[in-house]
Amino acid sequence: MTSDATVIADARTGSATADAVTPPVEYGTTLSADGTTLGYYRRGSGPALVITHGSIATGDQWLPATEHLAEHFTCFVHDRRGRGRSGDHATYDLSTEVDDIAAMMAVAGPGAHLLGHSYGALCTLAYAERLPLDGTLILFEPPLAVHGPVAGAGLARYRELVDAGDLDGALEHALVNFVRLPAEAIPYVRQTPLWDQCVPLTPTWVRELEQIDARGADLDHYASITAPTHLIAGTGTTAFLYESAHRLVGIVPGAGITDLPDLDHFAHVAAPELFATTVRQAVSGR
Template sequence: MSTEPTYHTATSADGTEIAYYVQGSGPALVITHGSIATSDQWLPATAELSRDFTCYVFDRRGRARSGDNAGYSIQSEVEDIRAVIEAAGSGASLLGHSYGALCTLAYALQHEVEGALILFEPPLPVFGAVAGPKLEDYRAAIAAGDNARALEIALVEFVGLPAEAVPHVKQTPLWDAILPLAPTWTRELEQIDALGPDIDRYSVLSDKPTHLIGGTGTTPFLIESVRRLNRTIVGSTITELPDLDHFAHLADPAGFAGAVRQGVRTEVPS
Protein backbone atom coordinates (compact mmCIF):
# COMPACT_ATOMS: atom_id res chain seq x y z
CA MET A 1 0.00 0.00 0.00
CA SER A 2 1.32 3.44 -0.89
CA THR A 3 2.40 5.74 1.92
CA GLU A 4 0.78 9.08 2.71
CA PRO A 5 2.62 12.19 1.46
CA THR A 6 4.95 14.05 3.79
CA TYR A 7 5.74 17.74 3.29
CA HIS A 8 9.16 19.41 3.12
CA THR A 9 10.97 22.47 1.73
CA ALA A 10 14.13 23.08 -0.28
CA THR A 11 15.91 26.37 -0.94
CA SER A 12 16.50 27.40 -4.56
CA ALA A 13 19.59 29.26 -5.78
CA ASP A 14 18.00 32.70 -5.32
CA GLY A 15 16.83 31.90 -1.80
CA THR A 16 13.23 31.09 -2.71
CA GLU A 17 11.69 28.39 -0.54
CA ILE A 18 10.28 25.57 -2.65
CA ALA A 19 7.74 23.30 -0.97
CA TYR A 20 7.36 19.68 -2.02
CA TYR A 21 5.75 16.47 -0.87
CA VAL A 22 7.26 13.00 -0.86
CA GLN A 23 5.18 9.88 -1.36
CA GLY A 24 6.00 6.24 -1.97
CA SER A 25 9.06 4.04 -2.09
CA GLY A 26 11.47 2.97 -4.78
CA PRO A 27 13.53 5.01 -7.29
CA ALA A 28 13.13 8.78 -7.05
CA LEU A 29 10.77 10.52 -9.50
CA VAL A 30 10.76 14.33 -9.41
CA ILE A 31 7.52 15.79 -10.84
CA THR A 32 7.21 19.35 -12.17
CA HIS A 33 3.59 20.42 -12.62
CA GLY A 34 2.25 22.73 -15.31
CA SER A 35 0.73 26.21 -15.48
CA ILE A 36 -2.29 27.20 -13.35
CA ALA A 37 -1.70 24.15 -11.15
CA THR A 38 -0.18 23.11 -7.84
CA SER A 39 1.36 19.91 -6.53
CA ASP A 40 -2.01 18.89 -5.06
CA GLN A 41 -3.29 18.26 -8.59
CA TRP A 42 -0.86 15.32 -8.72
CA LEU A 43 -2.09 13.52 -5.62
CA PRO A 44 -4.34 11.09 -7.58
CA ALA A 45 -1.48 10.19 -9.92
CA THR A 46 1.13 9.83 -7.18
CA ALA A 47 -1.22 7.56 -5.24
CA GLU A 48 -0.67 5.22 -8.23
CA LEU A 49 2.97 6.04 -8.95
CA SER A 50 4.00 5.72 -5.31
CA ARG A 51 3.70 1.94 -5.59
CA ASP A 52 6.86 1.93 -7.71
CA PHE A 53 8.55 5.29 -7.11
CA THR A 54 9.40 7.71 -4.37
CA CYS A 55 7.62 10.75 -5.81
CA TYR A 56 8.92 14.26 -5.13
CA VAL A 57 6.27 16.73 -6.25
CA PHE A 58 6.87 20.43 -5.70
CA ASP A 59 4.78 23.57 -5.88
CA ARG A 60 6.37 25.68 -8.57
CA ARG A 61 7.35 29.15 -7.37
CA GLY A 62 4.58 31.68 -6.92
CA ARG A 63 1.83 29.28 -5.87
CA ALA A 64 0.50 27.22 -2.97
CA ARG A 65 3.15 26.47 -0.34
CA SER A 66 6.19 27.78 -2.26
CA GLY A 67 7.64 31.27 -2.15
CA ASP A 68 8.39 33.59 -5.06
CA ASN A 69 10.85 36.20 -6.24
CA ALA A 70 10.36 39.42 -8.18
CA GLY A 71 12.82 38.33 -10.85
CA TYR A 72 11.54 35.49 -13.03
CA SER A 73 12.69 33.44 -16.00
CA ILE A 74 12.60 29.81 -16.98
CA GLN A 75 16.10 29.64 -15.51
CA SER A 76 14.52 30.22 -12.10
CA GLU A 77 12.50 27.07 -12.66
CA VAL A 78 15.63 25.16 -13.63
CA GLU A 79 17.22 26.10 -10.31
CA ASP A 80 14.07 25.06 -8.45
CA ILE A 81 14.14 21.63 -10.11
CA ARG A 82 17.79 21.34 -9.19
CA ALA A 83 17.02 22.07 -5.53
CA VAL A 84 14.40 19.30 -5.41
CA ILE A 85 16.67 16.85 -7.25
CA GLU A 86 19.35 17.47 -4.63
CA ALA A 87 16.79 16.53 -1.98
CA ALA A 88 15.79 13.43 -3.95
CA GLY A 89 19.35 12.19 -4.32
CA SER A 90 21.24 10.49 -7.11
CA GLY A 91 19.54 8.54 -9.87
CA ALA A 92 16.30 10.52 -9.98
CA SER A 93 14.04 10.41 -13.02
CA LEU A 94 12.24 13.62 -14.04
CA LEU A 95 8.61 13.99 -15.11
CA GLY A 96 7.36 17.34 -16.40
CA HIS A 97 3.82 18.29 -17.45
CA SER A 98 2.88 21.12 -19.81
CA TYR A 99 4.92 24.25 -18.97
CA GLY A 100 6.59 22.12 -16.33
CA ALA A 101 7.80 19.87 -19.16
CA LEU A 102 9.41 22.90 -20.82
CA CYS A 103 11.13 23.69 -17.52
CA THR A 104 12.26 20.06 -17.29
CA LEU A 105 13.58 20.20 -20.86
CA ALA A 106 15.50 23.38 -19.97
CA TYR A 107 17.00 21.56 -16.98
CA ALA A 108 18.00 18.59 -19.18
CA LEU A 109 19.80 20.91 -21.64
CA GLN A 110 22.00 22.15 -18.79
CA HIS A 111 22.36 19.19 -16.44
CA GLU A 112 22.72 15.45 -16.74
CA VAL A 113 19.51 13.57 -15.93
CA GLU A 114 20.60 10.40 -14.17
CA GLY A 115 17.29 8.56 -14.60
CA ALA A 116 14.65 8.81 -17.31
CA LEU A 117 13.30 12.08 -18.71
CA ILE A 118 9.49 11.85 -19.01
CA LEU A 119 7.72 14.68 -20.87
CA PHE A 120 3.93 15.00 -20.80
CA GLU A 121 2.58 17.36 -23.48
CA PRO A 122 5.06 20.27 -23.43
CA PRO A 123 3.45 23.31 -25.17
CA LEU A 124 6.09 23.89 -27.82
CA PRO A 125 5.31 26.60 -30.40
CA VAL A 126 5.08 24.11 -33.25
CA PHE A 127 2.37 26.06 -35.09
CA GLY A 128 3.72 29.52 -34.23
CA ALA A 129 3.59 31.56 -31.03
CA VAL A 130 1.39 29.96 -28.37
CA ALA A 131 0.09 33.29 -27.00
CA GLY A 132 1.21 35.87 -29.55
CA PRO A 133 -0.72 39.18 -29.71
CA LYS A 134 -3.57 37.71 -27.63
CA LEU A 135 -1.27 37.79 -24.61
CA GLU A 136 -2.05 41.51 -24.34
CA ASP A 137 -5.76 40.71 -23.97
CA TYR A 138 -4.92 38.18 -21.28
CA ARG A 139 -2.65 40.65 -19.50
CA ALA A 140 -5.35 43.33 -19.59
CA ALA A 141 -7.94 40.99 -18.07
CA ILE A 142 -5.54 40.09 -15.25
CA ALA A 143 -4.77 43.78 -14.63
CA ALA A 144 -8.53 44.42 -14.39
CA GLY A 145 -8.87 41.66 -11.81
CA ASP A 146 -11.01 39.58 -14.16
CA ASN A 147 -9.32 36.19 -13.81
CA ALA A 148 -12.35 34.41 -15.29
CA ARG A 149 -12.15 36.43 -18.51
CA ALA A 150 -8.40 35.86 -18.67
CA LEU A 151 -8.88 32.10 -18.44
CA GLU A 152 -11.60 32.17 -21.10
CA ILE A 153 -9.12 33.90 -23.44
CA ALA A 154 -6.38 31.43 -22.59
CA LEU A 155 -8.45 28.29 -23.01
CA VAL A 156 -9.65 29.31 -26.46
CA GLU A 157 -6.72 31.29 -27.85
CA PHE A 158 -3.73 29.53 -26.26
CA VAL A 159 -4.86 26.01 -25.35
CA GLY A 160 -7.08 25.66 -28.40
CA LEU A 161 -10.33 24.55 -26.77
CA PRO A 162 -13.52 25.24 -28.75
CA ALA A 163 -15.38 28.21 -27.26
CA GLU A 164 -18.43 26.03 -26.65
CA ALA A 165 -16.34 23.80 -24.34
CA VAL A 166 -15.49 26.63 -21.91
CA PRO A 167 -18.83 26.56 -20.04
CA HIS A 168 -18.27 22.85 -19.40
CA VAL A 169 -14.81 23.56 -17.95
CA LYS A 170 -16.39 26.15 -15.65
CA GLN A 171 -18.64 23.45 -14.20
CA THR A 172 -15.74 21.21 -13.18
CA PRO A 173 -13.89 21.35 -9.84
CA LEU A 174 -10.79 22.26 -11.86
CA TRP A 175 -12.17 25.75 -12.60
CA ASP A 176 -12.31 26.88 -8.98
CA ALA A 177 -8.79 25.54 -8.46
CA ILE A 178 -7.22 27.35 -11.41
CA LEU A 179 -9.06 30.66 -11.13
CA PRO A 180 -6.82 32.22 -8.44
CA LEU A 181 -3.70 31.01 -10.25
CA ALA A 182 -4.48 32.87 -13.49
CA PRO A 183 -2.00 35.73 -12.81
CA THR A 184 0.93 33.29 -12.68
CA TRP A 185 0.28 32.26 -16.29
CA THR A 186 1.27 35.63 -17.75
CA ARG A 187 5.00 35.32 -17.17
CA GLU A 188 5.00 31.69 -18.26
CA LEU A 189 3.31 32.49 -21.56
CA GLU A 190 5.95 35.15 -22.12
CA GLN A 191 8.66 32.53 -21.59
CA ILE A 192 6.98 30.03 -23.92
CA ASP A 193 6.81 32.49 -26.81
CA ALA A 194 10.37 33.65 -26.11
CA LEU A 195 11.59 30.11 -26.85
CA GLY A 196 10.88 30.63 -30.55
CA PRO A 197 10.26 27.92 -33.12
CA ASP A 198 13.61 26.07 -32.88
CA ILE A 199 12.69 22.53 -31.82
CA ASP A 200 16.01 21.19 -33.11
CA ARG A 201 17.77 22.50 -29.98
CA TYR A 202 16.45 19.41 -28.18
CA SER A 203 18.24 17.02 -30.55
CA VAL A 204 21.23 17.14 -28.17
CA LEU A 205 19.15 14.90 -25.89
CA SER A 206 19.21 12.15 -28.54
CA ASP A 207 20.11 8.68 -27.28
CA LYS A 208 19.52 9.74 -23.69
CA PRO A 209 16.65 8.06 -21.81
CA THR A 210 13.61 10.10 -22.88
CA HIS A 211 9.94 9.15 -23.03
CA LEU A 212 7.07 11.29 -24.40
CA ILE A 213 3.44 11.05 -23.27
CA GLY A 214 0.45 12.60 -25.01
CA GLY A 215 -3.28 12.03 -25.22
CA THR A 216 -4.94 11.52 -28.58
CA GLY A 217 -7.87 13.61 -27.35
CA THR A 218 -5.76 16.66 -26.56
CA THR A 219 -5.53 19.85 -28.61
CA PRO A 220 -3.66 19.56 -31.94
CA PHE A 221 -0.58 21.62 -31.10
CA LEU A 222 0.05 19.64 -27.92
CA ILE A 223 -0.01 16.21 -29.54
CA GLU A 224 2.08 17.62 -32.40
CA SER A 225 4.60 18.88 -29.82
CA VAL A 226 4.88 15.35 -28.42
CA ARG A 227 5.24 13.74 -31.83
CA ARG A 228 7.74 16.31 -33.10
CA LEU A 229 9.90 15.96 -30.00
CA ASN A 230 9.83 12.20 -30.46
CA ARG A 231 11.18 12.66 -33.98
CA THR A 232 13.75 15.24 -32.88
CA ILE A 233 15.15 13.35 -29.89
CA VAL A 234 16.54 10.28 -31.62
CA GLY A 235 16.04 7.14 -29.57
CA SER A 236 13.17 8.55 -27.53
CA THR A 237 10.01 6.54 -27.01
CA ILE A 238 6.38 7.64 -26.96
CA THR A 239 3.07 6.60 -25.38
CA GLU A 240 -0.14 8.01 -26.83
CA LEU A 241 -3.07 7.62 -24.42
CA PRO A 242 -6.28 6.91 -26.39
CA ASP A 243 -8.97 9.59 -26.07
CA LEU A 244 -7.27 11.31 -23.12
CA ASP A 245 -6.18 14.93 -23.06
CA HIS A 246 -3.93 17.40 -21.23
CA PHE A 247 -5.35 16.27 -17.88
CA ALA A 248 -4.87 12.53 -18.36
CA HIS A 249 -3.16 12.37 -14.96
CA LEU A 250 -6.48 13.46 -13.39
CA ALA A 251 -8.93 11.67 -15.70
CA ASP A 252 -7.15 8.30 -15.61
CA PRO A 253 -4.44 8.26 -12.91
CA ALA A 254 -3.88 4.52 -13.21
CA GLY A 255 -3.53 4.60 -16.99
CA PHE A 256 -1.25 7.61 -16.83
CA ALA A 257 0.91 5.95 -14.17
CA GLY A 258 1.20 2.94 -16.45
CA ALA A 259 2.59 5.15 -19.22
CA VAL A 260 5.19 6.57 -16.83
CA ARG A 261 6.18 3.09 -15.66
CA GLN A 262 6.52 1.98 -19.26
CA GLY A 263 8.80 4.92 -19.98
CA VAL A 264 11.06 4.24 -17.04
CA ARG A 265 11.21 0.50 -17.76
CA THR A 266 11.96 1.16 -21.41
CA GLU A 267 14.56 3.83 -20.82
CA VAL A 268 16.30 2.73 -17.63
CA PRO A 269 16.70 -1.03 -17.72
CA SER A 270 17.65 -2.75 -14.47
Protein backbone atom coordinates in the same frame (compact mmCIF):
# COMPACT_ATOMS: atom_id res chain seq x y z
CA MET B 1 17.29 13.38 2.25
CA THR B 2 16.58 16.36 4.46
CA SER B 3 14.15 19.24 4.49
CA ASP B 4 13.39 22.22 6.69
CA ALA B 5 10.08 20.82 7.90
CA THR B 6 8.07 17.65 7.37
CA VAL B 7 4.67 16.33 8.46
CA ILE B 8 2.83 13.14 7.63
CA ALA B 9 -0.58 13.95 6.20
CA ASP B 10 -3.61 12.02 5.06
CA ALA B 11 -3.20 11.40 1.33
CA ARG B 12 -6.86 12.11 0.64
CA THR B 13 -7.61 15.10 2.84
CA GLY B 14 -4.19 16.65 3.45
CA SER B 15 -4.99 16.89 7.17
CA ALA B 16 -2.46 15.81 9.77
CA THR B 17 -3.23 12.44 11.33
CA ALA B 18 -1.58 10.08 13.75
CA ASP B 19 -2.45 7.07 11.58
CA ALA B 20 -0.59 7.34 8.30
CA VAL B 21 -2.65 6.36 5.28
CA THR B 22 -0.96 4.21 2.63
CA PRO B 23 0.63 5.74 0.65
CA PRO B 24 1.24 8.65 3.03
CA VAL B 25 2.27 12.15 2.01
CA GLU B 26 5.25 13.78 3.72
CA TYR B 27 5.54 17.56 3.31
CA GLY B 28 8.83 19.44 3.39
CA THR B 29 10.69 22.47 2.10
CA THR B 30 14.01 23.18 0.44
CA LEU B 31 15.74 26.27 -0.97
CA SER B 32 16.45 27.17 -4.59
CA ALA B 33 19.66 28.88 -5.70
CA ASP B 34 18.22 32.40 -5.23
CA GLY B 35 16.94 31.62 -1.73
CA THR B 36 13.33 30.99 -2.74
CA THR B 37 11.58 28.45 -0.51
CA LEU B 38 10.13 25.49 -2.39
CA GLY B 39 7.39 23.49 -0.73
CA TYR B 40 7.07 19.89 -1.83
CA TYR B 41 5.67 16.54 -0.81
CA ARG B 42 7.26 13.12 -0.84
CA ARG B 43 5.22 9.97 -1.36
CA GLY B 44 5.92 6.29 -1.95
CA SER B 45 8.98 4.07 -2.11
CA GLY B 46 11.35 2.92 -4.82
CA PRO B 47 13.38 4.92 -7.36
CA ALA B 48 13.04 8.69 -7.03
CA LEU B 49 10.73 10.55 -9.43
CA VAL B 50 10.66 14.37 -9.41
CA ILE B 51 7.39 15.76 -10.81
CA THR B 52 7.12 19.33 -12.18
CA HIS B 53 3.53 20.48 -12.66
CA GLY B 54 2.17 22.80 -15.34
CA SER B 55 0.74 26.32 -15.44
CA ILE B 56 -2.26 27.41 -13.35
CA ALA B 57 -1.76 24.40 -11.07
CA THR B 58 -0.05 23.30 -7.88
CA GLY B 59 1.60 20.06 -6.91
CA ASP B 60 -1.65 18.92 -5.28
CA GLN B 61 -3.09 18.33 -8.77
CA TRP B 62 -0.79 15.30 -8.83
CA LEU B 63 -2.16 13.67 -5.68
CA PRO B 64 -4.42 11.24 -7.63
CA ALA B 65 -1.59 10.14 -9.92
CA THR B 66 0.97 9.83 -7.13
CA GLU B 67 -1.40 7.53 -5.24
CA HIS B 68 -0.59 5.00 -7.98
CA LEU B 69 2.94 6.14 -8.83
CA ALA B 70 3.87 5.73 -5.16
CA GLU B 71 3.55 1.96 -5.55
CA HIS B 72 6.67 2.01 -7.73
CA PHE B 73 8.45 5.33 -7.10
CA THR B 74 9.37 7.73 -4.34
CA CYS B 75 7.60 10.79 -5.75
CA PHE B 76 8.85 14.32 -5.06
CA VAL B 77 6.30 16.91 -6.17
CA HIS B 78 7.01 20.60 -5.60
CA ASP B 79 4.80 23.63 -5.96
CA ARG B 80 6.50 25.70 -8.63
CA ARG B 81 7.47 29.15 -7.37
CA GLY B 82 4.71 31.69 -6.97
CA ARG B 83 1.99 29.30 -5.83
CA GLY B 84 0.95 26.78 -3.21
CA ARG B 85 3.50 26.20 -0.46
CA SER B 86 6.38 27.82 -2.38
CA GLY B 87 7.68 31.37 -2.27
CA ASP B 88 8.57 33.66 -5.15
CA HIS B 89 11.23 36.12 -6.27
CA ALA B 90 11.18 39.40 -8.19
CA THR B 91 13.41 37.94 -10.91
CA TYR B 92 11.89 35.25 -13.12
CA ASP B 93 12.75 33.40 -16.31
CA LEU B 94 13.07 29.79 -17.39
CA SER B 95 16.50 29.51 -15.77
CA THR B 96 14.96 30.07 -12.33
CA GLU B 97 12.69 27.09 -12.95
CA VAL B 98 15.77 25.06 -13.91
CA ASP B 99 17.39 26.06 -10.61
CA ASP B 100 14.24 25.00 -8.74
CA ILE B 101 14.26 21.59 -10.43
CA ALA B 102 17.96 21.26 -9.60
CA ALA B 103 17.13 21.88 -5.93
CA MET B 104 14.47 19.17 -6.05
CA MET B 105 16.78 16.73 -7.83
CA ALA B 106 19.27 17.29 -5.00
CA VAL B 107 16.55 16.42 -2.47
CA ALA B 108 15.61 13.30 -4.46
CA GLY B 109 19.20 12.10 -4.75
CA PRO B 110 21.37 10.51 -7.47
CA GLY B 111 19.66 8.67 -10.32
CA ALA B 112 16.28 10.40 -9.94
CA HIS B 113 13.86 10.35 -12.87
CA LEU B 114 12.22 13.62 -13.96
CA LEU B 115 8.64 14.13 -15.18
CA GLY B 116 7.25 17.43 -16.47
CA HIS B 117 3.71 18.33 -17.49
CA SER B 118 2.78 21.15 -19.89
CA TYR B 119 4.84 24.24 -19.00
CA GLY B 120 6.53 22.05 -16.41
CA ALA B 121 7.66 19.84 -19.29
CA LEU B 122 9.20 22.90 -20.95
CA CYS B 123 11.05 23.54 -17.67
CA THR B 124 12.32 19.96 -17.51
CA LEU B 125 13.45 20.16 -21.13
CA ALA B 126 15.50 23.24 -20.22
CA TYR B 127 16.92 21.38 -17.23
CA ALA B 128 17.96 18.40 -19.39
CA GLU B 129 19.65 20.76 -21.84
CA ARG B 130 21.68 22.48 -19.12
CA LEU B 131 22.39 19.80 -16.55
CA PRO B 132 23.11 16.05 -16.61
CA LEU B 133 20.24 13.68 -15.92
CA ASP B 134 21.00 10.08 -15.02
CA GLY B 135 17.36 8.99 -14.87
CA THR B 136 14.63 9.04 -17.50
CA LEU B 137 13.13 12.32 -18.73
CA ILE B 138 9.34 12.00 -19.13
CA LEU B 139 7.53 14.80 -20.97
CA PHE B 140 3.75 15.07 -20.86
CA GLU B 141 2.53 17.42 -23.62
CA PRO B 142 5.03 20.31 -23.57
CA PRO B 143 3.59 23.45 -25.26
CA LEU B 144 5.91 24.15 -28.19
CA ALA B 145 5.51 26.71 -30.96
CA VAL B 146 4.76 24.14 -33.65
CA HIS B 147 1.82 26.20 -34.97
CA GLY B 148 3.38 29.60 -34.33
CA PRO B 149 3.54 31.46 -30.99
CA VAL B 150 1.45 29.84 -28.27
CA ALA B 151 0.19 33.16 -26.85
CA GLY B 152 1.24 35.64 -29.50
CA ALA B 153 -0.84 38.81 -29.82
CA GLY B 154 -3.45 37.38 -27.46
CA LEU B 155 -1.09 37.75 -24.51
CA ALA B 156 -1.73 41.52 -24.31
CA ARG B 157 -5.46 40.97 -23.77
CA TYR B 158 -4.77 38.24 -21.23
CA ARG B 159 -2.49 40.58 -19.27
CA GLU B 160 -5.18 43.30 -19.36
CA LEU B 161 -7.78 40.92 -17.91
CA VAL B 162 -5.42 39.81 -15.15
CA ASP B 163 -4.45 43.40 -14.30
CA ALA B 164 -8.15 44.34 -14.15
CA GLY B 165 -8.82 41.51 -11.71
CA ASP B 166 -11.05 39.61 -14.16
CA LEU B 167 -9.35 36.28 -13.50
CA ASP B 168 -12.38 34.28 -14.63
CA GLY B 169 -12.38 36.07 -17.97
CA ALA B 170 -8.62 35.66 -18.23
CA LEU B 171 -8.89 31.89 -17.84
CA GLU B 172 -11.59 31.66 -20.51
CA HIS B 173 -9.51 33.82 -22.86
CA ALA B 174 -6.46 31.63 -22.30
CA LEU B 175 -8.23 28.31 -22.77
CA VAL B 176 -9.74 29.42 -26.07
CA ASN B 177 -6.78 31.35 -27.48
CA PHE B 178 -3.74 29.58 -26.02
CA VAL B 179 -4.84 26.03 -25.20
CA ARG B 180 -7.07 26.10 -28.32
CA LEU B 181 -10.17 24.66 -26.68
CA PRO B 182 -13.34 25.28 -28.73
CA ALA B 183 -15.44 28.07 -27.20
CA GLU B 184 -18.42 25.73 -26.89
CA ALA B 185 -16.38 23.53 -24.52
CA ILE B 186 -15.89 26.30 -21.95
CA PRO B 187 -19.28 25.86 -20.16
CA TYR B 188 -18.40 22.21 -19.55
CA VAL B 189 -14.94 23.07 -18.24
CA ARG B 190 -16.51 25.60 -15.87
CA GLN B 191 -18.45 22.76 -14.24
CA THR B 192 -15.32 20.81 -13.34
CA PRO B 193 -13.36 21.27 -10.07
CA LEU B 194 -10.36 22.32 -12.17
CA TRP B 195 -11.97 25.67 -13.01
CA ASP B 196 -12.12 26.96 -9.45
CA GLN B 197 -8.63 25.62 -8.78
CA CYS B 198 -7.14 27.35 -11.83
CA VAL B 199 -8.78 30.79 -11.65
CA PRO B 200 -6.73 32.13 -8.68
CA LEU B 201 -3.49 31.08 -10.40
CA THR B 202 -4.07 32.90 -13.70
CA PRO B 203 -1.65 35.77 -12.82
CA THR B 204 1.32 33.36 -12.75
CA TRP B 205 0.55 32.33 -16.33
CA VAL B 206 1.48 35.76 -17.72
CA ARG B 207 5.22 35.36 -17.20
CA GLU B 208 5.13 31.71 -18.21
CA LEU B 209 3.43 32.46 -21.52
CA GLU B 210 6.12 35.08 -22.14
CA GLN B 211 8.76 32.40 -21.61
CA ILE B 212 6.97 29.90 -23.86
CA ASP B 213 6.87 32.32 -26.77
CA ALA B 214 10.44 33.47 -26.12
CA ARG B 215 11.62 29.92 -26.86
CA GLY B 216 10.60 30.37 -30.50
CA ALA B 217 9.83 27.80 -33.16
CA ASP B 218 13.33 26.31 -33.52
CA LEU B 219 13.32 22.95 -31.73
CA ASP B 220 16.59 21.58 -33.08
CA HIS B 221 18.53 22.55 -29.95
CA TYR B 222 16.68 19.79 -28.08
CA ALA B 223 18.84 17.32 -30.03
CA SER B 224 21.54 18.01 -27.44
CA ILE B 225 19.58 16.15 -24.74
CA THR B 226 21.32 12.90 -23.86
CA ALA B 227 19.03 11.56 -21.13
CA PRO B 228 16.70 8.65 -21.96
CA THR B 229 13.51 10.46 -22.97
CA HIS B 230 9.88 9.42 -23.30
CA LEU B 231 6.91 11.55 -24.40
CA ILE B 232 3.27 11.11 -23.38
CA ALA B 233 0.34 12.59 -25.32
CA GLY B 234 -3.41 12.10 -25.25
CA THR B 235 -5.13 11.53 -28.56
CA GLY B 236 -8.00 13.72 -27.32
CA THR B 237 -5.80 16.72 -26.57
CA THR B 238 -5.53 19.89 -28.65
CA ALA B 239 -3.68 19.59 -31.95
CA PHE B 240 -0.62 21.69 -31.15
CA LEU B 241 0.05 19.83 -27.88
CA TYR B 242 -0.24 16.46 -29.61
CA GLU B 243 2.04 17.61 -32.42
CA SER B 244 4.51 19.11 -29.96
CA ALA B 245 5.04 15.73 -28.33
CA HIS B 246 5.34 13.89 -31.62
CA ARG B 247 7.67 16.49 -33.11
CA LEU B 248 10.10 16.07 -30.21
CA VAL B 249 10.31 12.31 -30.77
CA GLY B 250 12.06 13.02 -34.05
CA ILE B 251 14.48 15.49 -32.46
CA VAL B 252 15.58 14.13 -29.07
CA PRO B 253 17.91 11.18 -29.77
CA GLY B 254 16.32 7.82 -28.97
CA ALA B 255 13.09 9.33 -27.61
CA GLY B 256 9.95 7.21 -27.45
CA ILE B 257 6.29 8.14 -27.14
CA THR B 258 3.05 6.71 -25.75
CA ASP B 259 -0.35 7.90 -26.96
CA LEU B 260 -3.18 7.69 -24.42
CA PRO B 261 -6.40 6.94 -26.35
CA ASP B 262 -9.19 9.53 -25.98
CA LEU B 263 -7.43 11.33 -23.12
CA ASP B 264 -6.32 14.95 -23.04
CA HIS B 265 -4.04 17.42 -21.26
CA PHE B 266 -5.36 16.30 -17.87
CA ALA B 267 -4.97 12.56 -18.32
CA HIS B 268 -3.10 12.40 -15.01
CA VAL B 269 -6.29 13.60 -13.29
CA ALA B 270 -8.90 11.79 -15.42
CA ALA B 271 -7.10 8.43 -15.56
CA PRO B 272 -4.44 8.45 -12.83
CA GLU B 273 -3.90 4.69 -12.69
CA LEU B 274 -3.40 4.40 -16.47
CA PHE B 275 -1.11 7.42 -16.41
CA ALA B 276 0.98 5.90 -13.62
CA THR B 277 1.28 2.64 -15.56
CA THR B 278 2.46 4.60 -18.61
CA VAL B 279 5.15 6.35 -16.55
CA ARG B 280 6.33 3.06 -15.06
CA GLN B 281 6.59 1.50 -18.53
CA ALA B 282 8.46 4.55 -19.84
CA VAL B 283 11.06 4.21 -17.08
CA SER B 284 11.40 0.45 -17.41
CA GLY B 285 11.61 0.64 -21.21
CA ARG B 286 8.69 -1.73 -21.79
